[in-house]
């Protein structure tokens with residue numbers, strides 16, 4: 491008698507990853523591009539979101555999920571004032587968003603008719619990298635005052651990025667920030683990563699980011715059939 495071995499074809503997913511896949515399926519069914527926006531506190535995620543809404547709506551219909559550790563609606567109010575639908579998620583002190591929180595936020599949103607969903611994660615460069623949300627692209631907002639060593643100190647989050655923004659470049663003349671050192675660190679972890687140095691305050695460089703984002707949204711609309719679904723974002 492021969493023993494038959496059944497190959498393990500199914501990847502065993504954690505509960506979070508399974509729910510992230512369901513989130514992804516809901517976005518794909520509605521043909522919405524989901525962006526997981528990451529940063530440390532104060533890098534300018536909300537400023538970037540507001541700028542993006544101002545530049546791209548009404549051509550793109552945008553909604554925002556705002557993750558905050560405290561029950562404050564400061565960021566959600568700014569996003570609403572800019573003209574996008576905003577859902578506030580209070581993580582109750584948790585330092586990252588997870589797929590459950592995003593699934594709950596979906597229930598407060600109308601995904602049909604949206605083009606772009608931006609999820610503003612909690613300001614933190616560590617654990618948000620480990621929790622898939624179901625979004626399609628990871629975008630990190632770094633900023634000049636944080637210093638150029640962040641790719642070296644937080645390689646996990648830089649490795650998983652689809653685009654990198656360096657905000658507050660208007661401060662470069664006043665801050666000791668070695669741009670070459672920063673870029674070398676990024677290049678080692680994530681070769682060829684799309685990179686957008688810009689200033690949300692002055693508007694310098696924002697156009698290239700908007701173009702990239704519009705291209706991603708358009709590409710997604712044409713290709714969204716759910717078949718390219720991957721977890722990890």
Ligand code: MG
Pocket residue numbers: 535536565610
């Ligand atoms: Mg914010």
Ligand code: ZN
Pocket residue numbers: 584585586614617618
């Ligand atoms: Zn955390």
